[in-house]
Amino acid sequence: MAKTNKTRSAQLENQRLPVLKTYKMFIGGTFPRTESGRYYAPKVKGQSLGNFCLASRKDLRNSVVAARSAQPGWAARSGYNRSQILYRMAEMLEGRHGQMVDELRLQGATNRQAISEVNLSIERAVYYAGWCDKFQQVFSSVNPVASQHFNFSLLEPTGVVFHVASENQPLLGLVSLVLPIIASGNTVVCLASENKPMSAISLTEAIATSDVPAGVVNVLTGHLDELSAHFSSHLDINSIALNRFNSKQGNRTVRSIREQAVENLKRVKEYDQNWTPTNRQNPYLIADFCEVKTTWHPIEKISAAGSPY
Amino acid sequence: MNQPTDNHWPLTEALESRESIRLAKSYGLFVNGQFIRSSGSKKYWTINPANEKRLSRITESTPKDVDRAVRAARNCYEKHWSRMKPSERGKYIYRIARLIQEQSRELAILETLDGGKPIRESRDIDIPLAAAHFFYYAGWADKLKYAFPNRNPRPLGVAAQVIPWNFPLLMAAWKIAPALACGNTVVLKPAETTSLTALKLAEIIQQADLPAGAVNIITGHGPVGQSLIQHPDVDKIAFTGSTHVGKSIQTALATSGKRSTLELGGKAANIIFADAPIDQAVEGVVNGIYFNQGHVCCAGSRLFVEESVYDQVIEKIKDRIDTLRVGEPLDKNTDIGAINSKKQLAIIDQYIELGTAEGAHLYQPDCPLPDSGFWCLPTMFTDVSQSNRISREEIFGPVLAVQTFRTVAEVIKKANNTRYGLSAGVWTNKGSKIFNMTSQLKAGVIWANTYNQFDPASPFGGYKESGFGREGGLHGLAAYLALK
Numbered sequence: 001m002a003k004t005n006k007t008r009s010a011q012l013e014n015q016r017l018p019v020l021k022t023y024k025m026f027i028g029g030t031f032p033r034t035e036s037g038r039y040y041a042p043k044v045k046g047q048s049l050g051n052f053c054l055a056s057r058k059d060l061r062n063s064v065v066a067a068r069s070a071q072p073g074w075a076a077r078s079g080y081n082r083s084q085i086l087y088r089m090a091e092m093l094e095g096r097h098g099q100m101v102d103e104l105r106l107q108g109a110t111n112r113q114a115i116s117e118v119n120l121s122i123e124r125a126v127y128y129a130g131w132c133d134k135f136q137q138v139f140s141s142v143n144p145v146a147s148q149h150f151n152f153s154l155l156e157p158t159g160v161v162f163h164v165a166s167e168n169q170p171l172l173g174l175v176s177l178v179l180p181i182i183a184s185g186n187t188v189v190c191l192a193s194e195n196k197p198m199s200a201i202s203l204t205e206a207i208a209t210s211d212v213p214a215g216v217v218n219v220l221t222g223h224l225d226e227l228s229a230h231f232s233s234h235l236d237i238n239s240i241a242l243n244r245f246n247s248k249q250g251n252r253t254v255r256s257i258r259e260q261a262v263e264n265l266k267r268v269k270e271y272d273q274n275w276t277p278t279n280r281q282n283p284y285l286i287a288d289f290c291e292v293k294t295t296w297h298p299i300e301k302i303s304a305a306g307s308p309y
Numbered sequence: 310m311n312q313p314t315d316n317h318w319p320l321t322e323a324l325e326s327r328e329s330i331r332l333a334k335s336y337g338l339f340v341n342g343q344f345i346r347s348s349g350s351k352k353y354w355t356i357n358p359a360n361e362k363r364l365s366r367i368t369e370s371t372p373k374d375v376d377r378a379v380r381a382a383r384n385c386y387e388k389h390w391s392r393m394k395p396s397e398r399g400k401y402i403y404r405i406a407r408l409i410q411e412q413s414r415e416l417a418i419l420e421t422l423d424g425g426k427p428i429r430e431s432r433d434i435d436i437p438l439a440a441a442h443f444f445y446y447a448g449w450a451d452k453l454k455y456a457f458p459n460r461n462p463r464p465l466g467v468a469a470q471v472i473p474w475n476f477p478l479l480m481a482a483w484k485i486a487p488a489l490a491c492g493n494t495v496v497l498k499p500a501e502t503t504s505l506t507a508l509k510l511a512e513i514i515q516q517a518d519l520p521a522g523a524v525n526i527i528t529g530h531g532p533v534g535q536s537l538i539q540h541p542d543v544d545k546i547a548f549t550g551s552t553h554v555g556k557s558i559q560t561a562l563a564t565s566g567k568r569s570t571l572e573l574g575g576k577a578a579n580i581i582f583a584d585a586p587i588d589q590a591v592e593g594v595v596n597g598i599y600f601n602q603g604h605v606c607c608a609g610s611r612l613f614v615e616e617s618v619y620d621q622v623i624e625k626i627k628d629r630i631d632t633l634r635v636g637e638p639l640d641k642n643t644d645i646g647a648i649n650s651k652k653q654l655a656i657i658d659q660y661i662e663l664g665t666a667e668g669a670h671l672y673q674p675d676c677p678l679p680d681s682g683f684w685c686l687p688t689m690f691t692d693v694s695q696s697n698r699i700s701r702e703e704i705f706g707p708v709l710a711v712q713t714f715r716t717v718a719e720v721i722k723k724a725n726n727t728r729y730g731l732s733a734g735v736w737t738n739k740g741s742k743i744f745n746m747t748s749q750l751k752a753g754v755i756w757a758n759t760y761n762q763f764d765p766a767s768p769f770g771g772y773k774e775s776g777f778g779r780e781g782g783l784h785g786l787a788a789y790l791a792l793k
Contacts, residue, residue, distance in 0.1 A: 141783055143764070144766050145764035145767050146441065149764075151766075258562075259563040262556050265774045267777055292768050292784050293747075294767055295756075296754075296762050297758060
């Protein structure tokens with residue numbers, strides 16, 4: 001059972017005994033605790049945030065199975081439908097605005113920072129909702145080949161993406177990559193900010209009520225160093241999204257992730273940690289997790305064949 | 310050699326003349342706009358795989374040579390190429406395209422002599438497409454901003470490029486043209502068995518008067534490519550070749566995280582439905598696997614035939630295989646030329662043995678082969694199962710593995726059950742079925758009612774372990790630009 005976060009309970013203890021939340025993970029649309037039964041208690045300014053699941057390799061594998069089975073169905077939905085679902089996410093986040101701000105503050109943000117991070121996160125959901133049925137028109141092409149063929153290229157989702165979320169912006173960093181990843185029809189398994197995992201869990205509670213199909217977004221909590229060898233070598237993950245680290249230890253981790261990703265040629269994408277600037281939202285992030293598919297078909301030369309039409 | 314059996318039409322020899330080509334006895338390295346000697350003294354012979362005769366001596370570059378080439382490219386990048394007006398850059402590239410067209414006959418003959426591919430293919434496909442690639446990308450040089458809305462595209466710097474032996478000049482064009490158009494400079498290493506047309510291209514680049522160091526071409530075996538790719542001062546790596554080598558390159562890049570594009574192996578499914586135009590489909594299958602002796606990463610090496618037309622399709626393929634002419638690549642009647650090297654022939658022969666050992670049924674035509682040189686008969690295996698190695702691993706030779714299917718769902722599952730995802734083919738007369746198939750097949754290039762079509766405007770590249778990045782078309786530009 002999670003320990004209380006004392007700041008909050010102190011405010012309330014005169015009135016009634018607060019109900020404490022058991023922090024769970026989000027896998028395949030359900031909220032299990034880790035199968036390993038392990039937990040960790042990240043601290044902010046010496047105070048424990050609570051007991052969070054310490055995800056195991058088995059949890060990781062379960063979430064990849066969930067993501068893989070959800071992927072074809074999610075990709076097969078229309079852009080219009082995905083668009084409405086992402087917009088619904090924005091609606092659900094708006095309703096939890098206060099909670100999200102409180103939790104960011106508990107995790108060390110100032111009031112102003114917290115409000116700004118929540119506002120930006122909601123705006124981002126609206127922004128990418130709009131792209132779901134538009135990015136294809138921006139990035140596709142009809143290719144003028146020099147033979148009698150109709151030839152076109154379009155983007156297809158890469159498949160299952162593993163996302164190591166930003167350590168510093170536990171909400172904004174997470175949504176800033178999850179949204180462009182799923183906008184095209186990928187599914188995603190996220191590893192929440194290791195030291196500030198609370199916002200990621202609350203985000204999944206919003207996602208669970210946003211009509212996002214089970215398995216499209218999955219969130220684990222735990223230690224990057226424990227899981228990195230497992231997700232980077234997992235053969236059913238197509239791509240990895242990372243935030244750059246500024247430490248020697250972090251660089252070593254990234255190097256070993258890159259090395260192990262080679263086994264099935266995962267596409268490894270790395271990004272800067274700071275997701276605040278407005279140019280950090282753009283459709284090129286959607287394209288980063290897509291493959292270009294080109295299709296050829298012959299054109300019958302009707303006029304050359306002497307048809308009167 | 311040129312008359313497969315007595316049952317078929319006799320054809321008189323139609324040998325392309327070798328008189329028009331200029332071939333030096335020995336070649337140096339093309340660095341900083343000049344042909345130079347290596348810092349070492351090692352040279353090796355490049356041979357004609359159709360008769361094993363020596364053609365010319367090629368330089369084995371040393372790490373010092375590699376360094377010299379990279380420094381020349383860096384210098385040219387900083388001082389000239391990245392600062393040049395983009396429209397002027399474009400004009401240089403147009404010059405290269407024109408010079409290739411002018412010298413196409415010589416290039417085609419050299420390509421066939423050095424690599425073993427039929428002259429008909431080098432003359433009609435390799436060389437014209439190489440020229441077309443330069444022509445296409447030349448025009449992009451001053452229009453890059455239109456390709457990437459809301460972005461300011463910038464060149465990356467020095468591109469290290471390593472290319473294979475199956476389409477030597479064409480692959481050089483695929484690599485060099487977009488790199489130059491985007492403002493990068495280049496160090497290119499052709500494959501050890503097929504360096505001649507790359508060196509000829511170096512002469513053309515000299516004639517085009519490009520700034521010294523914009524393109525550098527260094528020759529040699531695998532370790533030369535390795536030291537080029539690992540050189541600390543290259544900014545971008547582009548590789549076309551085997552998945553095995555591609556993975557070792559990507560591993561070597563793990564520390565630096567440098568940008569790379571990899572165009573690797575394939576095991577493409579070519580799918581014939583019962584409602585397909587069968588004769589056209591059979592032509593497509595034959596072209597798909599026997600084009601360029603099957604030395605094609607996107608070769609349609611797995612054939613899936615709907616059960617109801619299986620017997621008919623197999624009979625027709627056999628008829629076509631029987632009439633294919635295997636032999637002297639310089640002969641204009643030749644359909645299948647020489648296998649590129651002794652080493653590759655040994656690999657293909659091993660797979661043919663393996664196919665029989667795994668229980669598949671072998672079909673080869675009855676056709677005499679020349680006494681010297683490296684040759685492989687067009688080969689078809691029927692009764693192949695999904696787990697057989699000949700249907701899972703890339704052979705890179707004229708070997709077709711045939712399986713059957715009954716339903717659309719079944720064939721999609723089978724076709725996608727591979728670690729590769731470069732290309733696929735679909736044959737059916739039903740439009741909605743085509744779109745269903747082309748959207749469900751996991752591959753970067755899908756040919757519907759056609760196969761092995763290439764064009765500079767058309768992006769090419771794979772899903773999964775067939776690599777990443779695209780070459781060709783607007784999408785091919787992204788590999789050589791930073792989008793600021």
